[in-house]
Amino acid sequence: xxxxxxxxxxxxxxxxxxxxxxxxxxxxxxxxxxxxxxxxxxxxxxxxxxxxxxxxxxxxxxxxxxxxxxxxxxxxxxxxxxxxxxxxxxxxxxxxxxxxxxxxxxxxxxxxxxxxxxxxxxxxxxxxxxxxxxxxxxxxxxxxxxxxxxxxxxxxxxxxxxxxxxxxxxxxxxxxxxxxxxxxxxxxxxxxxxxxxxxxxxxxxxxxxxxxxxxxxxxxxxxxxxxxxxxxxxxxxxxxxxxxxxxxxxxxxxxxxxxx
Numbered sequence: 001x002x003x004x005x006x007x008x009x010x011x012x013x014x015x016x017x018x019x020x021x022x023x024x025x026x027x028x029x030x031x032x033x034x035x036x037x038x039x040x041x042x043x044x045x046x047x048x049x050x051x052x053x054x055x056x057x058x059x060x061x062x063x064x065x066x067x068x069x070x071x072x073x074x075x076x077x078x079x080x081x082x083x084x085x086x087x088x089x090x091x092x093x094x095x096x097x098x099x100x101x102x103x104x105x106x107x108x109x110x111x112x113x114x115x116x117x118x119x120x121x122x123x124x125x126x127x128x129x130x131x132x133x134x135x136x137x138x139x140x141x142x143x144x145x146x147x148x149x150x151x152x153x154x155x156x157x158x159x160x161x162x163x164x165x166x167x168x169x170x171x172x173x174x175x176x177x178x179x180x181x182x183x184x185x186x187x188x189x190x191x192x193x194x195x196x197x198x199x200x201x202x203x204x205x206x207x208x209x210x211x212x213x214x215x216x217x218x219x220x221x222x223x224x225x226x227x228x229x230x231x232x233x234x235x236x237x238x239x240x241x242x243x244x245x246x247x248x249x250x251x252x253x254x255x256x257x258x259x260x
Contacts, residue, residue, distance in 0.1 A: 074243060081142065081245075082252050088137045089253070093260050097126045132171035135205050138253055139169065143240045155187045158203070158237075165199040166191055173208045173229065185220045192223040204229040 100122040102115050136157050140147025146159045158167040168184050170176060176184060188200040200223070207214040207229035214229035228236060231246075238246040 074245070077143065077240070078245065078248050078252070081249070082256075085137055085141050085253075086256055088141070089134055089256050090260060092130055092133050092137065093257065095130070097123070128171060132169075132205075134253075134257070135171060136169055138249070139167075139203075139234075139237050142237060142245075142249075145237060154191055156191065163195060163198055165201060166195075167201045167203040169203045169205070171204075172206045173204050173214075175204075185225055188225050189221040189223050192225070200225055201233075202227045203233045205233070206230065 100119045102118065104110065108114075136147055139145065140158045144161055146161055148154065148157055148159055154166065155168075156166050157169040160166070166188075168188055170184075184202060188202065192198065192200040202225060204214070204227070210230050213232060214227070215232045216227045217224055218227070219225075234246045234250075235244055238244055238249055
């Protein structure tokens with residue numbers, strides 16, 4: 001018997017990997033061809049599946065379908081917005097009106113027709129006051145805007161959420177006299193000095209001539225104040241994601257007001 005020590009083979013990680021590779025290597029040309037055919041079939045199946053998905057996606061992205069999606073998004077935005085402002089408008093309209101009280105004057109003529117006309121004028125003024133409140137709610141609750149309400153530290157009415165614009169809102173072009181105009185411009189100029197990149201706007205809902213471009217800019221106390229009136233104001237506020245919602249909004253708001 002030989003007394004020579006036995007030799008042991010030490011298996012390394014590389015050796016294990018080589019053995020594993022060799023074990024799966026085909027031993028004949030037929031096996032090689034079979035593997036190639038299976039790989040080709042698998043690759044073709046994957047390409048067919050990918051093409052099918054791409055074709056479906058391509059169909060989905062047709063101009064017609066994209067327009068349908070955009071239209072649905074706009075309808076969703078309008079519905080969500082109207083749902084938000086409707087109870088606010090209803091609450092304003094249901095507030096008790098100040099009763100008309102006829103006051104005799106020294107030179108006044110106590111005529112039933114005149115008193116009747118004075119009462120009508122009183123009711124019109126009450127309605128106009130509510131229209132101003134409604135306007136602030138309607139504009140300030142649109143996408144990207146904030147209604148500052150009453151008593152805000154700025155004294156102003158509407159603020160764009162990114163602070164790119166702030167607005168003092170007036171219902172009619174002749175609402176302000178000289179002293180109230182000065183107070184308005186003081187508030188806007190003060191804000192402009194502290195926020196130099198913000199557009200400070202005097203907004204007028206009902207201009208003297210609704211069919212005329214009434215927008216303008218002027219310098220006050222060393223800063224530029226903008227004045228937007230009528231359609232220019234509404235177009236600016238109601239344009240969201242490159243679409244102007246003004247026509248839709250005016251229709252629905254009038255429907256709400258007329259229903260009460």
